[in-house]
Amino acid sequence: MSRRLKLTMDDVARAAGVSKQTVSAVINNKSGISEETRDRVRQVIARLDYQPNLLAGSLRAQRSFTIGVVIPSITNPFYPELVRGIEDQAQRDGYSVFLCNTDENQEKEVKYLHLLRRHRIAGLIAATIKVHPAWTEALRRLAAQGVPVIFVPGTYRPGEQVVCISVDDEEGFLTGTSHLLDLGHQRIAMICPPIEPGQQSPRLAGFLRAHFERGRKVLPELIVPGGWHVTDGQAATAQLMQLARTPTAIVAPNDMAAIGAITKLKELGHRVPEDVAVVGYDNIAIAEWYDPPLTTVEQPHYDMGKRAMQAVLERLAKPHEPAEMIKFATTLIVRRSSGGVRGKL
Amino acid sequence: MSRRLKLTMDDVARAAGVSKQTVSAVINNKSGISEETRDRVRQVIARLDYQPNLLAGSLRAQRSFTIGVVIPSITNPFYPELVRGIEDQAQRDGYSVFLCNTDENQEKEVKYLHLLRRHRIAGLIAATIKVHPAWTEALRRLAAQGVPVIFVPGTYRPGEQVVCISVDDEEGFLTGTSHLLDLGHQRIAMICPPIEPGQQSPRLAGFLRAHFERGRKVLPELIVPGGWHVTDGQAATAQLMQLARTPTAIVAPNDMAAIGAITKLKELGHRVPEDVAVVGYDNIAIAEWYDPPLTTVEQPHYDMGKRAMQAVLERLAKPHEPAEMIKFATTLIVRRSSGGVRGKL
DNA sequence: TTGTATGCGTTATCAC
DNA sequence: GTGATAACGCATACAA
Numbered sequence: 001m002s003r004r005l006k007l008t009m010d011d012v013a014r015a016a017g018v019s020k021q022t023v024s025a026v027i028n029n030k031s032g033i034s035e036e037t038r039d040r041v042r043q044v045i046a047r048l049d050y051q052p053n054l055l056a057g058s059l060r061a062q063r064s065f066t067i068g069v070v071i072p073s074i075t076n077p078f079y080p081e082l083v084r085g086i087e088d089q090a091q092r093d094g095y096s097v098f099l100c101n102t103d104e105n106q107e108k109e110v111k112y113l114h115l116l117r118r119h120r121i122a123g124l125i126a127a128t129i130k131v132h133p134a135w136t137e138a139l140r141r142l143a144a145q146g147v148p149v150i151f152v153p154g155t156y157r158p159g160e161q162v163v164c165i166s167v168d169d170e171e172g173f174l175t176g177t178s179h180l181l182d183l184g185h186q187r188i189a190m191i192c193p194p195i196e197p198g199q200q201s202p203r204l205a206g207f208l209r210a211h212f213e214r215g216r217k218v219l220p221e222l223i224v225p226g227g228w229h230v231t232d233g234q235a236a237t238a239q240l241m242q243l244a245r246t247p248t249a250i251v252a253p254n255d256m257a258a259i260g261a262i263t264k265l266k267e268l269g270h271r272v273p274e275d276v277a278v279v280g281y282d283n284i285a286i287a288e289w290y291d292p293p294l295t296t297v298e299q300p301h302y303d304m305g306k307r308a309m310q311a312v313l314e315r316l317a318k319p320h321e322p323a324e325m326i327k328f329a330t331t332l333i334v335r336r337s338s339g340g341v342r343g344k345l
Numbered sequence: 346m347s348r349r350l351k352l353t354m355d356d357v358a359r360a361a362g363v364s365k366q367t368v369s370a371v372i373n374n375k376s377g378i379s380e381e382t383r384d385r386v387r388q389v390i391a392r393l394d395y396q397p398n399l400l401a402g403s404l405r406a407q408r409s410f411t412i413g414v415v416i417p418s419i420t421n422p423f424y425p426e427l428v429r430g431i432e433d434q435a436q437r438d439g440y441s442v443f444l445c446n447t448d449e450n451q452e453k454e455v456k457y458l459h460l461l462r463r464h465r466i467a468g469l470i471a472a473t474i475k476v477h478p479a480w481t482e483a484l485r486r487l488a489a490q491g492v493p494v495i496f497v498p499g500t501y502r503p504g505e506q507v508v509c510i511s512v513d514d515e516e517g518f519l520t521g522t523s524h525l526l527d528l529g530h531q532r533i534a535m536i537c538p539p540i541e542p543g544q545q546s547p548r549l550a551g552f553l554r555a556h557f558e559r560g561r562k563v564l565p566e567l568i569v570p571g572g573w574h575v576t577d578g579q580a581a582t583a584q585l586m587q588l589a590r591t592p593t594a595i596v597a598p599n600d601m602a603a604i605g606a607i608t609k610l611k612e613l614g615h616r617v618p619e620d621v622a623v624v625g626y627d628n629i630a631i632a633e634w635y636d637p638p639l640t641t642v643e644q645p646h647y648d649m650g651k652r653a654m655q656a657v658l659e660r661l662a663k664p665h666e667p668a669e670m671i672k673f674a675t676t677l678i679v680r681r682s683s684g685g686v687r688g689k690l
Numbered sequence: 691t692t693g694t695a696t697g698c699g700t701t702a703t704c705a706c
Numbered sequence: 707g708t709g710a711t712a713a714c715g716c717a718t719a720c721a722a
Contacts, residue, residue, distance in 0.1 A: 056715035080419040099444040401699035
C-alpha cells in the first residue's frame, strides 16, 4: 500500500507544500491566495483525486448541502417529473437531494422527517398531500432552526413559516370543466380526490364553479369519491356507469385516475371520447402517448420543482423573510380524450 | 429563548442526569446500561425531541448511513420502481438514499460520482446503462475504500470488484420473440437498443437466437436501430412501415419504446395487434393500463432494487467476499398487444 | 499571504 | 455500569 487509504486536507497540503487552510481557502474560493499557489493546489487536488469530506465540513460549518425531498408516490409520474426539476437545480447549486418516498404512508412520513433532521438537512421540500399532525411540531422545529420548508404543490396554512408553491387547482378544474361545458356536455361527472374531514377540495370547487358561472346545475349523483390511482379511477367509473342516466363526460382528479377511467370505459364497451369524454389533470408524460391522448390541465411540474429548490436557497440567504405563496399558471392541453379535437382513427 | 437552539447529547445527558456516552450507548443499543437508566434516557430523548447528529456520528465512526443511487432516467417508470425497492429496504435498515438522476448525461454522471464520494457514501447503487471511462477509476477508488458498488441492472465486467444484479436479457428477448414466432408470425422486426461500438447487445442476441433455435431466418431489413424512449420507438416504427414488405410484429427494447411503436402504428392507420403485434420489455406499471395492454417481459424491478440494497449491506458486513453476479428470472406477461390473448373490443 | 489553535457533536478507549 | 478524554476532518478566528 503505497498511499494511505484516507486522503485528507493535510495530505494535499503536504503534497503541495502549503498549509491546510490554504487548501481549504482554495477549495472554497476564498480570497487572499496568490494565483500561483491556487493553481498549484488545484493541480495537486486533481492529481491525488482528493474529495473533501463534506461530513466534516458540514459539521464544522454548521451547514449542510443536503436537501430533503419527501414525496407521497414515486410511481405516479407527476412526482418524478417534479423531482427532476428539484434535482437539476440542486445540482447546479452544489446541493444533493435526499429522496424520501412515503407511499402515502403517514408512519413513513414521520420516520423520514426524523431521519432527515438527523442528517441536518439544509432545507426540506415536501410534496406530501395531507399534512400529518405529527409534522406540525417537527416542521416548527425545523423552521426554528432556520431550515426552510417548502411545500410543492402545497396549500398555504396561515401561521406556519412555510413557502408554498402551487397552481390554483380551483382555477385548473374550472378550466377543464369549462372546456367540457363549452363542448356542449350536459352530464359531466367528477371523480373527487380524497377529501379530509373538515377540509375543502379546490378541485371540486373549480368543477362546481364552472357549472355555476354558466348557470348550469350540478347533478349530485355525478360527483363520486375517488383517489389518485388508476384503480381509483376505474372503481369510480364503474360506479358512474351503473347509473340510470350515465355521464357524457368525466373529470378526473389527476391523469392517473383519468387513465383508470378510460380503461374502465373501454372495458365496458364505451368509446372515448365519442360516448364519454374524459379530462385529466397534471399532464404527465404518458398523457401525450395514451390512446386516446389525454386532454388535461398541465401543472408545470419541472418548473415547480426547480422553483422549490430556488426558494430553499432564497430562504437560506434571507431567513427572516415572511412566508410566501408562489403560484404557477395551469394550461389546458386539449387532446383527443375530450373530443375537443378530431384526430385520425 | 428558554432553550438553546441546538440540542446535543450533552443536553440530553444533563437532563437525564447521566453522562454523554451513556446516552450514546442507549441510542446505539450497546450493552452495559441498566434497564432503568435506559428507560430514563429514552424518555428524555423523546421529551426533548433530540435527534442525534448523523454528520458528527458518521465523521467519528468513519461510516455513514447514506447510499448513493445513480439512475439514467427518472422519467422512465422502470427506474422509479427500482428506486422504490432500494428505498424501502434502505429505510428498513436505517439508511438514506441520495438520488442522482443523470438524464443519460455522462458529464452529470461523473459530477455526481464525485459529489457522492464527498458525502462519504456507504455504498453505491448504479443503474447506469453504459459505464463511462472516467467511472472506472472512480469506482476502483470507491472499492479500495471499502465502499460496495452494485450495478442493477448491470453487466458483469471481469476484474472489477462490483456486484451485478440483473436478469438475463438474452433469455428475456428469446422468450418474447419466441412468443411471437409461436403465434405464427413470419416477419418479426426488432427495434434495437443503442449499441456501444465493440459491444454486443444481449437483447438482440436473444431475438436472433429465438429465430435460430426454430431454424428461422432473420430478415436484416427488419432489424433497425432505436433507443429507450417513446420517440425512439416511433421513429424506428416509421422506418419499418416504409418497407416494401412491412413486419407483422415488432419487438421493442423496452416498454417505453413499445408504446412509441404502438402510437406510431395507430397513427399510420394500423391496428395493434391485428395488423402488427408488439412486444415490450420491463413491465412498467402503465403496460397493464395501456390500450392495448402490453405484452411484455417482466424484470422484477422492485425486488431487484431491494436485493441491491441488501447486497450493499452484505458487502459492508463482509468486505472481502469476491464479486458476484445475481440473476433474477424474467417472466413473459402475455397481454393483448401481441394478439396472444383475445380481449374484448 | 500563510501558519497555529480551537471546536463542531459524536464515538471509542480508557480508568473508576 | 459509569465518567473523563482523545480523535474524526475540516473551518475559522487569530497571530505571524
